[in-house]
Amino acid sequence: MSFRNHPLLELRRAEVRDRLTEALGALDRELPLRPEVVLAGKGAAGDDRASSDPCEPDREVARLRWADAEEAERALELALESEWPRRPLGSRAGVLERAAALLVERRDRLAALIVREVGKPWEDADAEVCEAIDFLRLYAEAAGAAAGELAHAPGERNVLRLRPRGPTAVISPWNFPLSIPCGMVAAALVMGNPVLFKPAEQSPACGWELVRVLLDAGADPAALAFLPGAAELGRWLVAEPRVATIAFTGSAAVGLEIQRRAHAAEGQRQIKRIVAELGGKNCVLVDSDVDLDEAVPAIVRSAYGYAGQKCSAAARALVHEAIADRLVDRLSGAVELLRVGPAGDFATEVPALIDTDAMSRYRGYADLCEDAELARAPAPEGGQFVTPLLVDGDRLAEDSPVLREEIFGPLLTVERVRDLDHAAARVAALPQALTAGIFCRQPDRIERLVELLPAGVVYVDRAITGAMVARQPFGGNRLSGTGARAGGRDYVRHFADEQVVSTNVVRHGVVL
Amino acid sequence: MDDVLESRTRELAEELWRREPGAWHHPFVALGRRSLGSLDQRPALRSALFRFIDVAPACRGPRERGAHLRAFLREVEDDRVPALLRPLRARSAPTPLLALYGLGTGPATALIARQFIAGRSVSAATRNLRLMWRQGQSFALDLLGEATVTEAEAEAYFERCAETLRTLSEVTSGWTAQPLLDGDQHGALPRANLSIKLTALTPMLRPLAPELGAGDAARRLRPLLRLARDAHAHVHLDMEDYDSRETLLMALEEVLSGREFEDGPSVGVVVQAYLRDAEESLERVIGSAALADRSPPPTIRLVKGAYWDHERVVATQRGWEPPVWGEKRQSDACFERLSRRLIEVRGAVRPAIATHNLRSLAHAAAFLEQRGGDRGEIEFQVLRGLGDEIAAGLGRLGYRVRVYTPIGDLVAGMAYLVRRLLENSSSQGFLLRQRHHSLEELLEAPG
Numbered sequence: 001m002s003f004r005n006h007p008l009l010e011l012r013r014a015e016v017r018d019r020l021t022e023a024l025g026a027l028d029r030e031l032p033l034r035p036e037v038v039l040a041g042k043g044a045a046g047d048d049r050a051s052s053d054p055c056e057p058d059r060e061v062a063r064l065r066w067a068d069a070e071e072a073e074r075a076l077e078l079a080l081e082s083e084w085p086r087r088p089l090g091s092r093a094g095v096l097e098r099a100a101a102l103l104v105e106r107r108d109r110l111a112a113l114i115v116r117e118v119g120k121p122w123e124d125a126d127a128e129v130c131e132a133i134d135f136l137r138l139y140a141e142a143a144g145a146a147a148g149e150l151a152h153a154p155g156e157r158n159v160l161r162l163r164p165r166g167p168t169a170v171i172s173p174w175n176f177p178l179s180i181p182c183g184m185v186a187a188a189l190v191m192g193n194p195v196l197f198k199p200a201e202q203s204p205a206c207g208w209e210l211v212r213v214l215l216d217a218g219a220d221p222a223a224l225a226f227l228p229g230a231a232e233l234g235r236w237l238v239a240e241p242r243v244a245t246i247a248f249t250g251s252a253a254v255g256l257e258i259q260r261r262a263h264a265a266e267g268q269r270q271i272k273r274i275v276a277e278l279g280g281k282n283c284v285l286v287d288s289d290v291d292l293d294e295a296v297p298a299i300v301r302s303a304y305g306y307a308g309q310k311c312s313a314a315a316r317a318l319v320h321e322a323i324a325d326r327l328v329d330r331l332s333g334a335v336e337l338l339r340v341g342p343a344g345d346f347a348t349e350v351p352a353l354i355d356t357d358a359m360s361r362y363r364g365y366a367d368l369c370e371d372a373e374l375a376r377a378p379a380p381e382g383g384q385f386v387t388p389l390l391v392d393g394d395r396l397a398e399d400s401p402v403l404r405e406e407i408f409g410p411l412l413t414v415e416r417v418r419d420l421d422h423a424a425a426r427v428a429a430l431p432q433a434l435t436a437g438i439f440c441r442q443p444d445r446i447e448r449l450v451e452l453l454p455a456g457v458v459y460v461d462r463a464i465t466g467a468m469v470a471r472q473p474f475g476g477n478r479l480s481g482t483g484a485r486a487g488g489r490d491y492v493r494h495f496a497d498e499q500v501v502s503t504n505v506v507r508h509g510v511v512l
Numbered sequence: 513m514d515d516v517l518e519s520r521t522r523e524l525a526e527e528l529w530r531r532e533p534g535a536w537h538h539p540f541v542a543l544g545r546r547s548l549g550s551l552d553q554r555p556a557l558r559s560a561l562f563r564f565i566d567v568a569p570a571c572r573g574p575r576e577r578g579a580h581l582r583a584f585l586r587e588v589e590d591d592r593v594p595a596l597l598r599p600l601r602a603r604s605a606p607t608p609l610l611a612l613y614g615l616g617t618g619p620a621t622a623l624i625a626r627q628f629i630a631g632r633s634v635s636a637a638t639r640n641l642r643l644m645w646r647q648g649q650s651f652a653l654d655l656l657g658e659a660t661v662t663e664a665e666a667e668a669y670f671e672r673c674a675e676t677l678r679t680l681s682e683v684t685s686g687w688t689a690q691p692l693l694d695g696d697q698h699g700a701l702p703r704a705n706l707s708i709k710l711t712a713l714t715p716m717l718r719p720l721a722p723e724l725g726a727g728d729a730a731r732r733l734r735p736l737l738r739l740a741r742d743a744h745a746h747v748h749l750d751m752e753d754y755d756s757r758e759t760l761l762m763a764l765e766e767v768l769s770g771r772e773f774e775d776g777p778s779v780g781v782v783v784q785a786y787l788r789d790a791e792e793s794l795e796r797v798i799g800s801a802a803l804a805d806r807s808p809p810p811t812i813r814l815v816k817g818a819y820w821d822h823e824r825v826v827a828t829q830r831g832w833e834p835p836v837w838g839e840k841r842q843s844d845a846c847f848e849r850l851s852r853r854l855i856e857v858r859g860a861v862r863p864a865i866a867t868h869n870l871r872s873l874a875h876a877a878a879f880l881e882q883r884g885g886d887r888g889e890i891e892f893q894v895l896r897g898l899g900d901e902i903a904a905g906l907g908r909l910g911y912r913v914r915v916y917t918p919i920g921d922l923v924a925g926m927a928y929l930v931r932r933l934l935e936n937s938s939s940q941g942f943l944l945r946q947r948h949h950s951l952e953e954l955l956e957a958p959g
Contacts, residue, residue: 012755334662
């Protein structure tokens with residue numbers, strides 16, 4: 001249990017910020033990057049597709065082509081023939097260790113790329129690189145100890161072994177374009193599974209850099225294919241009978257569709273395993289005894305950091321009526337001061353949304369809140385910037401989509417409740433259960449609320465985003481996921497089959 | 513370290529020590545201190561009681577206070593809980609019992625707070641301030657308040673500061689003359705003395721973009737300096753955690769770099785000796801163009817620093833090397849080095865030695881003597897409620913003492929109060945060591 005998280009950059013030091021700004025300048029001179037479809041370690045470039053900087057849509061970050069059906073088929077064949085599953089565990093774990101070291105070397109450039117390709121502000125971008133490093137190191141460490149011990153009776157020897165399951169499709173989101181695919185790919189690889197990795201359409205360059213790191217670190221080229229593409233490719237991977245495991249992080253709608261499609265194909269030789277991390281409608285409960293000096297900044301950070309585009313982001317605050325006026329007053333004031341701007345600016349708190357689709361979805365929700373607005377922050381004209389909003393949830397219809405659906409934008413609703421038991425009941429009525437927050441200072445009440453909340457991760461008296469590898473293994477319950485905990489020691493087990501070997505060690509009536 | 517200085521340090525410390533004990537008289541204060549001291553042996557109970565004191569003012573009424581106290585105490589092992597509080601731990605403690613304990617603890621919390629906080633407002637504290645002045649102590653007022661997270665809160669704090677600057681000069685102008693307090697080698701010393709928290713003056717503090725908070729704070733700092741100049745008041749910028757230091761220094765440099773304030777008001781900054789880069793920090797302040805050649809010269813308050821745990825936690829959670837020294841003796845040694853440096857440049861700045869550590873202050877006093885300085889050429893600063901005996905002892909030896917005096921209400925003052933209580937009861941804290949150790953141990957040279 002000696003795991004230590006990789007140190008974040010100390011961005012409060014001017015010289016560290018200067019170093020990153022330089023890295024960003026150097027990256028800009030390379031743009032657009034040319035990610036390639038990677039099969040058997042060999043790349044194929046193209047130029048009919050692109051990704052762009054959300055904060056400055058005219059800036060092209062990557063130019064590439066998508067993998068075609070033939071390449072996907074070829075990738076799967078390579079995976080099935082790959083020697084990777086027979087590589088010893090220690091060697092596979094060594095690849096992860098070396099990849100972690102390469103990420104450390106390349107951290108400034110990778111953080112800069114995250115800033116550019118998905119418009120994530122520096123602090124979060126750097127934290128993401130560190131999370132990727134942590135995933136690699138934790139899974140390398142956990143893989144060796146994953147099997148665990150069995151009980152024995154005299155005369156028998158029982159061993160639990162873990163076996164690779166086979167080709168794993170990794171379908172990853174754009175909001176953590178490096179660390180989330182890194183975690184999924186690393187867990188699959190370390191347990192001996194070849195990987196077919198399809199990055200999000202919006203963030204191919206980050207995915208490509210990850211693949212290069214892993215190949216440079218010694219991953220078997222036949223066991224790691226990089227297949228940029230759209231939903232169609234994803235659907236093929238999900239339905240393909242020769243794929244053994246699907247690791248997916250994304251929306252609940254897609255996650256449920258994967259559940260339906262995965263098992264429908266003819267000729268399947270095993271039941272596919274789905275490791276899915278889906279969205280949430282995360283709530284923060286605020287009791288009457290809280291210290292607003294602490295609670296207000298924590299709630300603001302949870303709801304508006306990275307423009308609310310984290311699956312852990314706070315969407316609803318349910319507040320004890322005795323403190324609601326004060327809280328709303330202070331929250332409103334704090335929201336009005338939010339800095340909306342380009343991700344590369346160290347002062348920015350709310351960057352642009354990922355793409356124009358996301359903008360129009362967000363505006364749809366914002367329109368529903370027209371008569372319930374409590375506060376807003378000024379946003380720059382143009383680009384993909386939107387106006388962060390604080391909304392009075394009590395003035396929305398009880399079944400308003402704003403209160404039920406994952407918005408994935410900078411919008412927080414506030415509702416008043418008679419007491420926190422009522423708040424917990426409302427939260428428990430939601431289908432999602434990813435993260436939740438409790439602000440309360442009475443230990444027995446906190447304990448009771450934790451019991452009432454179904455969320456996968458409950459945060460007490462702190463922000464509800466920023467889970468750390470090995471410290472807060474991350475995953476949701478109910479419709480928020482299949483229960484795997486990213487950044488937990490058991491995560492790697494989802495990528496292996498168990499095999500129990502029981503040997504009779506009695507010969508001639510003697511235990512030999 | 514030279515031997516003469518070392519032996520003179522010990523002589524002065526012993527002299528202070530001898531003069532001090534008489535002041536430990538007030539029975540309630542003595543009792544309070546004894547019980548705080550005993551908490552050092554019972555960390556779980558201490559944590560429970562401090563968390564209770566912290567939340568008590570935010571509770572709505574006695575019943576809720578009682579419920580909180582019970583919940584905290586239930587987390588402590590039974591034999592560690594004082595007999596007086598044990599009935600409350602019962603699972604079935606009825607509501608009237610909760611209310612009863614709640615009723616008792618309200619005034620108790622207020623009583624503890626009053627020891628450290630001079631009053632709710634300037635007017636409420638005036639009597640206390642005058643009393644201190646008559647006893648030969650000047651003050652540095654600190655306005656306790658909630659954190660500033662909105663524009664309106666920054667404005668409100670600004671207004672409180674402005675109002676305080678206006679009132680203070682009026683209030684203090686009629687006081688009788690105290691030559692030691694009214695002037696030093698550089699000339700007249702303002703009686704009105706206000707400490708300002710820069711983080712309260714702006715909601716835009718962003719450690720990653722210090723220019724943002726600095727610019728915003730400067731906007732409010734300028735009119736306050738004008739007011740202070742007109743009212744002949746001193747304005748001191750308090751130093752808080754490491755995240756805000758750059759913003760503070762930037763704001764100060766921005767405001768003072770123009771010519772507008774070169775002839776006043778009197779301003780001051782703080783250097784925290786518990787920081788590894790404290791020496792650089794002091795040199796930056798001394799060498800700063802904004803602070804050089806001012807008339808009157810800037811006051812530099814040297815402190816150990818009050819956010820040691822906070823800095824360790826923040827840094828450790830993120831994998832950083834903490835900006836503070838790892839050991840108390842390192843801070844002590846740094847404090848002595850910096851106090852010597854400050855005293856050497858006392859021709860250009862006004863040194864203020866702010867510590868309750870007997871050895872640290874004796875060292876500064878001894879060094880001043882060795883450099884041929886008069887006792888009035890530096891001042892000592894202590895915290896209200898924590899340094900009363902030391903203040904009295906220093907006063908009798910002819911040193912100028914300024915008492916850092918917070919005012920404000922309880923809810924707002926709780927962060928300050930809890931930090932002071934922790935200081936007062938931790939084994940690292942000097943006061944406790946002072947009670948449990950011999951003079952010889954206390955005077956050991958750090959480093």
